[in-house]
Amino acid sequence: MSVRVRFAPSPTGLLHIGGLRTALYNYLFARHHGGQFILRIEDTDQSRYVEGAEEDIIRSLRWAGLLYDEGPDVGGPYGPYRQSERSELYRRHAHELVQKGYAYYAFDTPEELEAMRERLQRAGNPSPKYNAITRLSMKNSLTLPEEEVRRRLEAGEAYVIRLKVPRGEVIRFYDEIRGWVAFESEELDDQVLLKSDGLPTYHLANVVDDHYMQITHVIRGEEWLSSTPKHILLYRYFGWEPPKMAHLPLILNPQGGKLSKRSAAELGIPVNVRDYIEAGFLPEAVVNFLAFLGWNPGDEREIMTLPELAEAFSLDRVVKSGAVFNFDKLKWYNQQYIRRKPDAELVEAVRRELIARQMPVPDEAYLFGVVRLMKERVEFIHEFVTFSRYFFEDPTEYAPEGIEKHWKEDTPALLEAYRKRLEAIAETEFTAERVEAELRALAAERGVSAARLIHPTRLALTGMTFGPGLFELMAVLGRERCLRRLHRALELIPASWQVPPTPE
RNA sequence: GGCGCGUUCGUCUAGGGGUUAGGACACGGCCCUUUCAAGGCCGGAACACGGGUUCGAAUCCCGUACGCGCCA
Numbered sequence: 122m123s124v125r126v127r128f129a130p131s132p133t134g135l136l137h138i139g140g141l142r143t144a145l146y147n148y149l150f151a152r153h154h155g156g157q158f159i160l161r162i163e164d165t166d167q168s169r170y171v172e173g174a175e176e177d178i179i180r181s182l183r184w185a186g187l188l189y190d191e192g193p194d195v196g197g198p199y200g201p202y203r204q205s206e207r208s209e210l211y212r213r214h215a216h217e218l219v220q221k222g223y224a225y226y227a228f229d230t231p232e233e234l235e236a237m238r239e240r241l242q243r244a245g246n247p248s249p250k251y252n253a254i255t256r257l258s259m260k261n262s263l264t265l266p267e268e269e270v271r272r273r274l275e276a277g278e279a280y281v282i283r284l285k286v287p288r289g290e291v292i293r294f295y296d297e298i299r300g301w302v303a304f305e306s307e308e309l310d311d312q313v314l315l316k317s318d319g320l321p322t323y324h325l326a327n328v329v330d331d332h333y334m335q336i337t338h339v340i341r342g343e344e345w346l347s348s349t350p351k352h353i354l355l356y357r358y359f360g361w362e363p364p365k366m367a368h369l370p371l372i373l374n375p376q377g378g379k380l381s382k383r384s385a386a387e388l389g390i391p392v393n394v395r396d397y398i399e400a401g402f403l404p405e406a407v408v409n410f411l412a413f414l415g416w417n418p419g420d421e422r423e424i425m426t427l428p429e430l431a432e433a434f435s436l437d438r439v440v441k442s443g444a445v446f447n448f449d450k451l452k453w454y455n456q457q458y459i460r461r462k463p464d465a466e467l468v469e470a471v472r473r474e475l476i477a478r479q480m481p482v483p484d485e486a487y488l489f490g491v492v493r494l495m496k497e498r499v500e501f502i503h504e505f506v507t508f509s510r511y512f513f514e515d516p517t518e519y520a521p522e523g524i525e526k527h528w529k530e531d532t533p534a535l536l537e538a539y540r541k542r543l544e545a546i547a548e549t550e551f552t553a554e555r556v557e558a559e560l561r562a563l564a565a566e567r568g569v570s571a572a573r574l575i576h577p578t579r580l581a582l583t584g585m586t587f588g589p590g591l592f593e594l595m596a597v598l599g600r601e602r603c604l605r606r607l608h609r610a611l612e613l614i615p616a617s618w619q620v621p622p623t624p625e
Numbered sequence: 626g627g628c629g630c631g632u633u634c635g636u637c638u639a640g641g642g643g644u645u646a647g648g649a650c651a652c653g654g655c656c657c658u659u660u661c662a663a664g665g666c667c668g669g670a671a672c673a674c675g676g677g678u679u680c681g682a683a684u685c686c687c688g689u690a691c692g693c694g695c696c697a
Contacts, residue, residue: 247626347695450650498662575659587661
Protein backbone atom coordinates (compact mmCIF):
# COMPACT_ATOMS: atom_id res chain seq x y z
CA MET A 122 0.00 0.00 0.00
CA SER A 123 1.23 3.43 -0.93
CA VAL A 124 2.20 5.78 1.89
CA ARG A 125 -0.29 8.57 2.51
CA VAL A 126 0.29 11.25 5.11
CA ARG A 127 -1.38 14.51 5.87
CA PHE A 128 -0.77 17.86 7.45
CA ALA A 129 -3.99 18.84 9.20
CA PRO A 130 -3.81 22.34 10.67
CA SER A 131 -6.67 24.29 12.16
CA PRO A 132 -7.10 27.71 10.57
CA THR A 133 -6.98 29.48 13.91
CA GLY A 134 -4.25 31.94 12.99
CA LEU A 135 -1.10 32.37 10.99
CA LEU A 136 0.87 29.18 10.41
CA HIS A 137 3.23 28.54 13.29
CA ILE A 138 6.87 27.64 12.66
CA GLY A 139 6.29 24.39 14.60
CA GLY A 140 3.39 23.63 12.29
CA LEU A 141 5.69 24.09 9.33
CA ARG A 142 8.09 21.54 10.79
CA THR A 143 5.25 19.04 11.23
CA ALA A 144 4.26 19.65 7.62
CA LEU A 145 7.89 19.26 6.56
CA TYR A 146 8.33 15.90 8.28
CA ASN A 147 5.13 14.64 6.70
CA TYR A 148 6.28 15.90 3.34
CA LEU A 149 9.72 14.31 3.66
CA PHE A 150 8.22 11.02 4.75
CA ALA A 151 5.82 10.98 1.81
CA ARG A 152 8.49 11.86 -0.71
CA HIS A 153 10.94 9.38 0.72
CA HIS A 154 8.43 6.59 0.22
CA GLY A 155 7.07 7.88 -3.05
CA GLY A 156 3.70 8.41 -1.39
CA GLN A 157 1.17 11.21 -1.14
CA PHE A 158 1.21 14.29 1.02
CA ILE A 159 -2.18 15.78 1.76
CA LEU A 160 -3.30 19.09 3.20
CA ARG A 161 -6.51 18.95 5.21
CA ILE A 162 -8.01 21.99 6.88
CA GLU A 163 -9.54 21.17 10.27
CA ASP A 164 -11.98 24.00 10.60
CA THR A 165 -14.70 22.45 12.72
CA ASP A 166 -14.25 24.80 15.64
CA GLN A 167 -16.20 27.80 14.44
CA SER A 168 -15.35 29.86 17.51
CA ARG A 169 -11.62 29.73 16.82
CA TYR A 170 -11.81 30.26 13.08
CA VAL A 171 -9.68 33.12 11.81
CA GLU A 172 -10.31 34.79 8.49
CA GLY A 173 -7.39 34.39 6.10
CA ALA A 174 -5.69 31.68 8.10
CA GLU A 175 -6.18 29.02 5.46
CA GLU A 176 -4.65 31.29 2.83
CA ASP A 177 -1.68 31.90 5.09
CA ILE A 178 -1.19 28.16 5.60
CA ILE A 179 -1.26 27.53 1.88
CA ARG A 180 1.02 30.44 1.09
CA SER A 181 3.50 29.35 3.74
CA LEU A 182 3.63 25.75 2.53
CA ARG A 183 4.15 26.94 -1.03
CA TRP A 184 6.88 29.29 0.06
CA ALA A 185 8.69 26.44 1.77
CA GLY A 186 8.28 24.27 -1.28
CA LEU A 187 6.12 21.70 0.49
CA LEU A 188 3.81 20.99 -2.40
CA TYR A 189 0.94 18.71 -1.52
CA ASP A 190 -0.70 16.21 -3.79
CA GLU A 191 -4.20 16.74 -2.48
CA GLY A 192 -5.74 19.66 -0.66
CA PRO A 193 -8.57 22.16 -0.52
CA ASP A 194 -7.24 24.30 -3.35
CA VAL A 195 -5.85 21.54 -5.55
CA GLY A 196 -8.55 18.93 -5.04
CA GLY A 197 -8.00 15.19 -5.11
CA PRO A 198 -9.91 11.93 -5.06
CA TYR A 199 -10.69 11.95 -1.33
CA GLY A 200 -12.12 15.44 -0.91
CA PRO A 201 -13.46 17.71 0.20
CA TYR A 202 -10.32 18.58 2.16
CA ARG A 203 -11.98 21.07 4.44
CA GLN A 204 -13.74 19.54 7.43
CA SER A 205 -16.47 22.14 7.45
CA GLU A 206 -17.56 20.62 4.14
CA ARG A 207 -17.73 17.12 5.57
CA SER A 208 -20.03 17.63 8.58
CA GLU A 209 -22.60 15.14 7.41
CA LEU A 210 -20.02 12.38 7.33
CA TYR A 211 -19.03 12.95 10.94
CA ARG A 212 -22.62 13.20 12.12
CA ARG A 213 -23.47 9.92 10.47
CA HIS A 214 -20.51 8.21 12.07
CA ALA A 215 -21.24 9.58 15.51
CA HIS A 216 -24.73 8.16 15.29
CA GLU A 217 -23.42 4.90 13.95
CA LEU A 218 -21.35 4.57 17.09
CA VAL A 219 -24.42 5.19 19.24
CA GLN A 220 -26.26 2.47 17.35
CA LYS A 221 -23.41 0.06 17.90
CA GLY A 222 -23.40 0.84 21.60
CA TYR A 223 -20.00 2.49 21.65
CA ALA A 224 -21.29 5.99 22.18
CA TYR A 225 -24.33 7.60 23.73
CA TYR A 226 -26.41 10.75 23.81
CA ALA A 227 -25.83 13.09 26.72
CA PHE A 228 -28.20 15.88 27.67
CA ASP A 229 -26.39 17.40 30.61
CA THR A 230 -26.33 21.18 30.79
CA PRO A 231 -23.11 23.06 31.43
CA GLU A 232 -24.39 23.74 34.95
CA GLU A 233 -24.96 20.06 35.60
CA LEU A 234 -21.49 19.20 34.36
CA GLU A 235 -20.00 21.86 36.57
CA ALA A 236 -22.00 20.56 39.56
CA MET A 237 -20.69 17.06 38.91
CA ARG A 238 -17.11 18.27 38.85
CA GLU A 239 -17.53 20.22 42.04
CA ARG A 240 -19.15 17.32 43.82
CA LEU A 241 -16.33 14.98 42.87
CA GLN A 242 -13.67 17.47 43.74
CA ARG A 243 -15.19 17.99 47.18
CA ALA A 244 -15.14 14.25 47.59
CA GLY A 245 -11.40 14.35 47.02
CA ASN A 246 -11.20 13.41 43.37
CA PRO A 247 -8.47 15.58 41.92
CA SER A 248 -9.48 15.19 38.28
CA PRO A 249 -13.17 14.59 37.86
CA LYS A 250 -14.23 12.96 34.64
CA TYR A 251 -17.30 12.04 32.74
CA ASN A 252 -16.50 8.35 32.66
CA ALA A 253 -17.71 4.79 33.21
CA ILE A 254 -18.68 5.58 36.78
CA THR A 255 -19.92 9.12 36.72
CA ARG A 256 -21.90 8.66 33.53
CA LEU A 257 -24.28 6.53 35.57
CA SER A 258 -25.46 9.54 37.52
CA MET A 259 -25.76 11.91 34.59
CA LYS A 260 -28.49 12.57 32.06
CA ASN A 261 -27.73 10.43 29.07
CA SER A 262 -29.10 7.64 26.95
CA LEU A 263 -27.53 5.07 29.23
CA THR A 264 -29.37 6.25 32.33
CA LEU A 265 -32.61 7.75 31.05
CA PRO A 266 -35.50 5.53 29.99
CA GLU A 267 -35.50 4.86 26.28
CA GLU A 268 -38.81 6.63 26.01
CA GLU A 269 -37.46 9.82 27.48
CA VAL A 270 -34.40 9.77 25.30
CA ARG A 271 -36.56 9.54 22.22
CA ARG A 272 -38.81 12.31 23.49
CA ARG A 273 -35.88 14.62 24.16
CA LEU A 274 -34.37 13.94 20.75
CA GLU A 275 -37.64 14.49 18.98
CA ALA A 276 -38.22 17.71 20.88
CA GLY A 277 -34.94 18.94 19.49
CA GLU A 278 -33.31 19.20 22.87
CA ALA A 279 -29.59 19.97 22.87
CA TYR A 280 -27.38 16.91 23.17
CA VAL A 281 -23.88 15.78 22.58
CA ILE A 282 -22.63 12.34 21.62
CA ARG A 283 -20.03 10.91 23.93
CA LEU A 284 -17.62 8.07 23.47
CA LYS A 285 -18.33 5.16 25.84
CA VAL A 286 -14.83 4.55 27.14
CA PRO A 287 -14.47 1.06 28.62
CA ARG A 288 -13.43 0.44 32.19
CA GLY A 289 -10.30 -1.26 33.40
CA GLU A 290 -8.55 -1.63 30.13
CA VAL A 291 -5.01 -0.80 29.11
CA ILE A 292 -4.89 0.83 25.71
CA ARG A 293 -1.57 0.29 23.98
CA PHE A 294 -0.25 1.54 20.74
CA TYR A 295 3.07 1.54 19.03
CA ASP A 296 4.53 4.94 18.35
CA GLU A 297 7.04 4.90 15.50
CA ILE A 298 9.24 7.32 17.39
CA ARG A 299 8.69 6.39 21.03
CA GLY A 300 7.92 2.68 20.91
CA TRP A 301 5.07 1.17 22.92
CA VAL A 302 2.95 3.63 24.88
CA ALA A 303 0.23 2.55 27.29
CA PHE A 304 -2.67 4.37 28.91
CA GLU A 305 -5.24 3.13 31.41
CA SER A 306 -8.73 3.58 30.04
CA GLU A 307 -9.60 4.86 33.52
CA GLU A 308 -7.67 8.01 32.72
CA LEU A 309 -9.81 8.82 29.74
CA ASP A 310 -12.85 10.98 29.63
CA ASP A 311 -16.01 9.96 27.80
CA GLN A 312 -14.89 12.27 25.05
CA VAL A 313 -17.52 14.38 23.33
CA LEU A 314 -17.53 13.30 19.67
CA LEU A 315 -20.35 15.42 18.34
CA LYS A 316 -21.06 18.80 19.87
CA SER A 317 -24.50 20.22 20.46
CA ASP A 318 -24.13 22.35 17.33
CA GLY A 319 -23.96 19.12 15.35
CA LEU A 320 -20.29 19.59 14.52
CA PRO A 321 -17.66 17.02 15.39
CA THR A 322 -14.83 17.51 17.85
CA TYR A 323 -11.26 17.23 16.68
CA HIS A 324 -11.03 13.60 17.69
CA LEU A 325 -13.96 12.30 15.71
CA ALA A 326 -13.34 14.30 12.57
CA ASN A 327 -9.67 13.49 12.61
CA VAL A 328 -10.18 9.74 12.86
CA VAL A 329 -12.98 9.64 10.33
CA ASP A 330 -11.00 11.67 7.83
CA ASP A 331 -7.77 9.79 8.30
CA HIS A 332 -9.69 6.63 7.59
CA TYR A 333 -11.56 7.80 4.53
CA MET A 334 -8.54 9.60 3.15
CA GLN A 335 -6.63 6.36 3.61
CA ILE A 336 -3.92 7.91 5.70
CA THR A 337 -1.26 5.32 6.48
CA HIS A 338 0.88 7.30 8.93
CA VAL A 339 -0.18 9.97 11.36
CA ILE A 340 2.83 12.19 11.98
CA ARG A 341 2.01 15.02 14.34
CA GLY A 342 3.23 16.96 17.36
CA GLU A 343 3.76 15.37 20.75
CA GLU A 344 0.91 17.41 22.20
CA TRP A 345 -1.42 14.85 20.62
CA LEU A 346 0.17 11.85 22.27
CA SER A 347 -2.27 11.75 25.16
CA SER A 348 -5.32 11.88 22.95
CA THR A 349 -4.13 8.99 20.84
CA PRO A 350 -5.74 6.29 23.04
CA LYS A 351 -9.13 7.85 22.34
CA HIS A 352 -8.38 7.68 18.66
CA ILE A 353 -7.31 4.07 18.98
CA LEU A 354 -10.64 3.32 20.63
CA LEU A 355 -12.49 5.04 17.81
CA TYR A 356 -10.71 3.03 15.17
CA ARG A 357 -11.55 -0.12 17.03
CA TYR A 358 -15.24 0.76 17.41
CA PHE A 359 -15.57 1.68 13.76
CA GLY A 360 -13.85 -1.58 12.90
CA TRP A 361 -11.03 0.20 11.11
CA GLU A 362 -7.33 -0.47 11.00
CA PRO A 363 -5.57 2.45 12.73
CA PRO A 364 -2.77 4.18 10.83
CA LYS A 365 0.77 4.04 12.18
CA MET A 366 1.39 6.74 14.75
CA ALA A 367 4.42 8.99 15.14
CA HIS A 368 4.60 11.83 17.65
CA LEU A 369 7.24 14.45 16.99
CA PRO A 370 9.16 16.16 19.77
CA LEU A 371 8.05 19.70 20.51
CA ILE A 372 9.95 22.80 19.52
CA LEU A 373 10.90 24.70 22.64
CA ASN A 374 11.77 28.31 23.29
CA PRO A 375 15.23 29.08 24.74
CA GLN A 376 13.80 28.79 28.22
CA GLY A 377 12.62 25.28 27.62
CA GLY A 378 8.89 25.86 27.30
CA LYS A 379 6.65 25.26 24.36
CA LEU A 380 7.39 27.79 21.63
CA SER A 381 4.17 29.71 21.96
CA LYS A 382 3.23 33.02 20.51
CA ARG A 383 3.73 34.79 23.81
CA SER A 384 6.91 33.12 25.05
CA ALA A 385 8.59 33.60 21.71
CA ALA A 386 7.66 37.24 21.44
CA GLU A 387 9.20 37.85 24.85
CA LEU A 388 12.42 36.20 23.74
CA GLY A 389 12.49 37.95 20.40
CA ILE A 390 11.87 34.83 18.34
CA PRO A 391 9.26 35.05 15.63
CA VAL A 392 6.71 32.21 15.64
CA ASN A 393 4.74 32.73 12.48
CA VAL A 394 6.10 31.49 9.19
CA ARG A 395 5.06 34.80 7.75
CA ASP A 396 7.48 36.55 10.12
CA TYR A 397 10.31 34.50 8.68
CA ILE A 398 9.27 35.31 5.16
CA GLU A 399 9.12 38.99 5.97
CA ALA A 400 12.41 38.95 7.85
CA GLY A 401 14.04 37.77 4.65
CA PHE A 402 14.84 34.17 5.51
CA LEU A 403 15.29 31.93 2.52
CA PRO A 404 12.94 28.97 2.37
CA GLU A 405 15.89 26.60 1.88
CA ALA A 406 17.43 27.82 5.12
CA VAL A 407 14.26 27.52 7.14
CA VAL A 408 13.54 24.08 5.74
CA ASN A 409 17.06 22.81 6.39
CA PHE A 410 17.07 24.24 9.89
CA LEU A 411 13.65 22.84 10.80
CA ALA A 412 14.51 19.43 9.42
CA PHE A 413 17.47 19.28 11.79
CA LEU A 414 15.39 20.33 14.76
CA GLY A 415 14.63 16.83 15.96
CA TRP A 416 16.15 14.78 13.20
CA ASN A 417 19.53 14.16 11.63
CA PRO A 418 20.70 12.10 8.67
CA GLY A 419 23.07 9.97 10.75
CA ASP A 420 26.16 11.30 9.02
CA GLU A 421 27.83 14.67 9.39
CA ARG A 422 26.04 16.57 6.68
CA GLU A 423 24.53 19.88 7.79
CA ILE A 424 23.53 21.55 4.54
CA MET A 425 20.80 19.60 2.79
CA THR A 426 18.25 20.59 0.21
CA LEU A 427 14.65 19.42 0.22
CA PRO A 428 15.28 16.52 -2.19
CA GLU A 429 18.34 15.46 -0.23
CA LEU A 430 16.37 15.59 2.99
CA ALA A 431 13.59 13.53 1.46
CA GLU A 432 16.10 10.97 0.29
CA ALA A 433 17.64 10.63 3.75
CA PHE A 434 14.55 11.00 5.93
CA SER A 435 13.29 8.28 8.20
CA LEU A 436 11.17 8.29 11.33
CA ASP A 437 13.57 6.12 13.26
CA ARG A 438 16.10 8.92 13.24
CA VAL A 439 13.68 11.39 14.78
CA VAL A 440 14.78 12.40 18.26
CA LYS A 441 12.47 11.86 21.25
CA SER A 442 13.17 14.95 23.31
CA GLY A 443 12.08 18.50 22.66
CA ALA A 444 14.38 20.77 20.68
CA VAL A 445 15.18 24.34 21.64
CA PHE A 446 14.87 26.76 18.76
CA ASN A 447 18.36 28.04 17.99
CA PHE A 448 17.95 31.33 16.20
CA ASP A 449 21.69 31.80 15.64
CA LYS A 450 21.88 28.54 13.78
CA LEU A 451 18.99 29.50 11.57
CA LYS A 452 20.82 32.70 10.66
CA TRP A 453 23.91 30.65 9.88
CA TYR A 454 21.86 28.50 7.53
CA ASN A 455 20.54 31.61 5.85
CA GLN A 456 24.06 32.85 5.28
CA GLN A 457 25.11 29.47 3.94
CA TYR A 458 22.30 29.45 1.42
CA ILE A 459 22.95 33.01 0.30
CA ARG A 460 26.54 32.07 -0.41
CA ARG A 461 25.42 29.08 -2.43
CA LYS A 462 22.97 31.01 -4.57
CA PRO A 463 23.96 31.91 -8.12
CA ASP A 464 24.90 35.58 -8.48
CA ALA A 465 22.15 36.15 -11.01
CA GLU A 466 19.50 35.09 -8.50
CA LEU A 467 20.93 37.37 -5.86
CA VAL A 468 20.99 40.24 -8.33
CA GLU A 469 17.28 39.76 -8.87
CA ALA A 470 16.68 39.63 -5.14
CA VAL A 471 18.66 42.83 -4.59
CA ARG A 472 16.74 44.50 -7.38
CA ARG A 473 13.45 43.57 -5.71
CA GLU A 474 14.77 44.82 -2.40
CA LEU A 475 15.71 48.19 -3.91
CA ILE A 476 12.35 48.55 -5.57
CA ALA A 477 10.56 47.69 -2.33
CA ARG A 478 12.56 50.39 -0.61
CA GLN A 479 11.90 52.83 -3.43
CA MET A 480 15.59 53.24 -4.05
CA PRO A 481 17.05 53.84 -7.50
CA VAL A 482 18.08 50.63 -9.26
CA PRO A 483 21.52 50.72 -10.87
CA ASP A 484 22.30 48.78 -14.02
CA GLU A 485 22.76 45.04 -13.96
CA ALA A 486 26.55 45.01 -14.25
CA TYR A 487 26.76 47.21 -11.19
CA LEU A 488 24.42 44.94 -9.23
CA PHE A 489 26.54 41.94 -10.13
CA GLY A 490 29.53 43.80 -8.75
CA VAL A 491 27.73 44.53 -5.51
CA VAL A 492 26.61 40.93 -5.18
CA ARG A 493 30.08 39.51 -5.81
CA LEU A 494 31.59 41.77 -3.20
CA MET A 495 28.92 41.29 -0.56
CA LYS A 496 27.57 37.77 -0.85
CA GLU A 497 30.03 36.36 1.66
CA ARG A 498 29.41 39.19 4.09
CA VAL A 499 25.65 39.12 4.52
CA GLU A 500 23.25 36.94 6.45
CA PHE A 501 20.12 38.34 4.86
CA ILE A 502 19.26 39.55 1.38
CA HIS A 503 18.22 42.93 2.66
CA GLU A 504 21.74 43.45 4.01
CA PHE A 505 22.95 43.91 0.45
CA VAL A 506 21.04 47.15 0.67
CA THR A 507 20.91 48.07 4.35
CA PHE A 508 24.32 46.90 5.45
CA SER A 509 26.06 48.56 2.55
CA ARG A 510 23.80 51.37 1.56
CA TYR A 511 26.79 53.22 0.14
CA PHE A 512 26.58 51.14 -3.02
CA PHE A 513 23.36 52.91 -3.81
CA GLU A 514 23.61 56.29 -2.14
CA ASP A 515 26.52 58.64 -1.44
CA PRO A 516 27.36 58.66 2.26
CA THR A 517 26.08 61.63 4.18
CA GLU A 518 27.67 60.77 7.47
CA TYR A 519 31.08 59.42 8.38
CA ALA A 520 31.65 57.01 11.23
CA PRO A 521 33.04 59.12 14.10
CA GLU A 522 35.30 56.35 15.33
CA GLY A 523 36.72 56.14 11.83
CA ILE A 524 37.47 59.84 11.74
CA GLU A 525 39.05 59.68 15.13
CA LYS A 526 41.22 56.75 14.22
CA HIS A 527 42.19 57.41 10.63
CA TRP A 528 41.78 61.11 9.90
CA LYS A 529 45.12 62.72 10.67
CA GLU A 530 46.54 66.21 10.02
CA ASP A 531 47.96 65.21 6.65
CA THR A 532 45.03 63.11 5.53
CA PRO A 533 43.27 65.79 3.47
CA ALA A 534 46.43 66.50 1.51
CA LEU A 535 47.03 62.79 0.89
CA LEU A 536 43.48 62.20 -0.21
CA GLU A 537 43.48 65.18 -2.48
CA ALA A 538 46.65 63.89 -4.12
CA TYR A 539 45.04 60.48 -4.55
CA ARG A 540 41.93 62.06 -6.00
CA LYS A 541 44.02 63.87 -8.56
CA ARG A 542 45.68 60.63 -9.59
CA LEU A 543 42.31 58.92 -9.91
CA GLU A 544 41.00 61.73 -11.98
CA ALA A 545 43.78 61.11 -14.45
CA ILE A 546 42.63 57.53 -14.99
CA ALA A 547 40.31 56.96 -17.90
CA GLU A 548 36.90 55.54 -17.07
CA THR A 549 37.70 52.29 -18.89
CA GLU A 550 40.94 51.81 -17.03
CA PHE A 551 39.46 52.35 -13.61
CA THR A 552 40.17 48.81 -12.35
CA ALA A 553 40.99 47.43 -8.95
CA GLU A 554 44.58 46.81 -10.03
CA ARG A 555 45.01 50.31 -11.37
CA VAL A 556 43.56 52.19 -8.38
CA GLU A 557 45.63 50.01 -6.07
CA ALA A 558 48.79 50.69 -8.05
CA GLU A 559 48.12 54.43 -7.91
CA LEU A 560 47.51 54.34 -4.20
CA ARG A 561 50.63 52.35 -3.44
CA ALA A 562 52.71 54.52 -5.70
CA LEU A 563 51.46 57.62 -3.95
CA ALA A 564 52.09 56.14 -0.53
CA ALA A 565 55.64 55.26 -1.53
CA GLU A 566 56.21 58.70 -2.97
CA ARG A 567 55.05 60.35 0.25
CA GLY A 568 56.85 57.88 2.44
CA VAL A 569 53.70 56.76 4.31
CA SER A 570 52.15 53.33 4.74
CA ALA A 571 49.41 52.35 2.34
CA ALA A 572 47.09 52.04 5.29
CA ARG A 573 47.36 55.79 5.86
CA LEU A 574 45.55 56.19 2.55
CA ILE A 575 43.41 53.09 2.49
CA HIS A 576 41.43 53.75 5.64
CA PRO A 577 40.58 57.40 5.01
CA THR A 578 39.66 56.54 1.43
CA ARG A 579 37.28 53.86 2.61
CA LEU A 580 35.79 56.27 5.09
CA ALA A 581 35.37 58.94 2.42
CA LEU A 582 33.82 56.55 -0.08
CA THR A 583 31.53 54.60 2.22
CA GLY A 584 31.29 56.51 5.47
CA MET A 585 32.22 53.26 7.18
CA THR A 586 35.29 51.64 8.63
CA PHE A 587 34.72 48.16 7.30
CA GLY A 588 33.56 46.44 4.17
CA PRO A 589 34.90 44.62 1.12
CA GLY A 590 38.47 45.10 -0.10
CA LEU A 591 38.90 48.78 -0.93
CA PHE A 592 40.22 48.42 -4.47
CA GLU A 593 37.54 46.01 -5.63
CA LEU A 594 35.04 48.24 -3.97
CA MET A 595 36.33 51.23 -5.91
CA ALA A 596 36.23 49.33 -9.16
CA VAL A 597 32.58 48.52 -8.57
CA LEU A 598 31.69 52.06 -7.50
CA GLY A 599 33.39 53.40 -10.60
CA ARG A 600 35.37 56.47 -11.36
CA GLU A 601 32.62 59.06 -11.10
CA ARG A 602 31.33 58.00 -7.71
CA CYS A 603 34.81 57.72 -6.28
CA LEU A 604 35.86 61.18 -7.42
CA ARG A 605 32.63 62.76 -6.28
CA ARG A 606 32.70 61.14 -2.88
CA LEU A 607 36.34 61.92 -2.25
CA HIS A 608 35.70 65.52 -3.08
CA ARG A 609 32.69 65.69 -0.86
CA ALA A 610 34.40 64.02 2.08
CA LEU A 611 37.29 66.45 1.84
CA GLU A 612 34.81 69.25 2.24
CA LEU A 613 32.81 67.68 5.03
CA ILE A 614 35.17 65.73 7.20
CA PRO A 615 37.75 68.31 8.24
CA ALA A 616 34.90 70.51 9.37
CA SER A 617 33.17 67.92 11.47
CA TRP A 618 36.51 66.72 12.74
CA GLN A 619 37.33 70.13 14.17
CA VAL A 620 34.02 70.54 15.94
CA PRO A 621 34.62 69.97 19.64
CA PRO A 622 32.42 67.33 21.26
CA THR A 623 29.13 68.76 22.38
CA PRO A 624 29.02 68.97 26.19
CA GLU A 625 26.57 66.59 27.82
C1' G B 626 -3.00 17.40 41.11
C1' G B 627 -3.55 12.93 37.70
C1' C B 628 -1.59 10.61 33.43
C1' G B 629 1.99 10.45 29.59
C1' C B 630 6.65 11.62 27.42
C1' G B 631 11.52 13.05 27.98
C1' U B 632 16.86 14.08 30.11
C1' U B 633 24.78 13.62 26.19
C1' C B 634 28.81 20.38 25.69
C1' G B 635 25.13 27.07 26.47
C1' U B 636 22.05 25.18 21.91
C1' C B 637 21.06 21.29 17.79
C1' U B 638 22.87 16.43 17.89
C1' A B 639 26.21 11.49 16.93
C1' G B 640 27.18 7.42 19.75
C1' G B 641 22.72 2.06 22.13
C1' G B 642 27.94 -2.59 26.83
C1' G B 643 34.91 -1.56 26.11
C1' U B 644 35.34 5.51 22.15
C1' U B 645 41.13 10.33 24.10
C1' A B 646 32.49 10.66 24.16
C1' G B 647 32.43 12.77 17.49
C1' G B 648 30.21 16.88 14.50
C1' A B 649 27.45 21.70 13.87
C1' C B 650 25.89 26.70 15.85
C1' A B 651 27.58 30.11 19.41
C1' C B 652 32.06 31.59 22.20
C1' G B 653 37.69 32.42 22.71
C1' G B 654 42.70 32.31 20.40
C1' C B 655 45.97 32.14 16.20
C1' C B 656 46.81 32.41 10.80
C1' C B 657 45.40 35.08 6.32
C1' U B 658 44.65 40.51 5.74
C1' U B 659 44.11 47.71 4.33
C1' U B 660 39.22 46.98 7.47
C1' C B 661 34.99 43.75 8.03
C1' A B 662 33.51 39.20 6.63
C1' A B 663 34.65 34.46 4.58
C1' G B 664 38.22 30.60 5.04
C1' G B 665 42.04 27.56 7.67
C1' C B 666 44.08 25.82 12.31
C1' C B 667 43.58 25.44 17.60
C1' G B 668 40.86 25.73 22.30
C1' G B 669 37.33 25.69 26.37
C1' A B 670 32.67 23.07 26.94
C1' A B 671 28.39 17.44 28.08
C1' C B 672 26.63 11.67 29.48
C1' A B 673 20.85 14.88 35.67
C1' C B 674 21.38 12.02 40.38
C1' G B 675 21.23 7.31 43.23
C1' G B 676 21.03 2.19 43.18
C1' G B 677 21.39 -2.40 40.53
C1' U B 678 22.98 -6.03 36.35
C1' U B 679 28.03 -6.83 34.34
C1' C B 680 34.95 -8.25 34.32
C1' G B 681 33.29 -3.49 32.32
C1' A B 682 27.50 1.17 31.91
C1' A B 683 26.75 7.43 28.59
C1' U B 684 24.71 2.81 26.62
C1' C B 685 20.53 -2.34 29.95
C1' C B 686 17.00 -2.36 34.56
C1' C B 687 14.77 0.19 38.87
C1' G B 688 14.08 4.52 41.63
C1' U B 689 14.60 9.85 42.48
C1' A B 690 14.94 14.69 40.70
C1' C B 691 14.00 17.99 37.04
C1' G B 692 11.69 19.56 32.44
C1' C B 693 7.80 19.43 29.01
C1' G B 694 2.90 17.99 27.13
C1' C B 695 -2.21 16.70 27.83
C1' C B 696 -6.41 16.72 31.08
C1' A B 697 -8.61 19.23 35.17
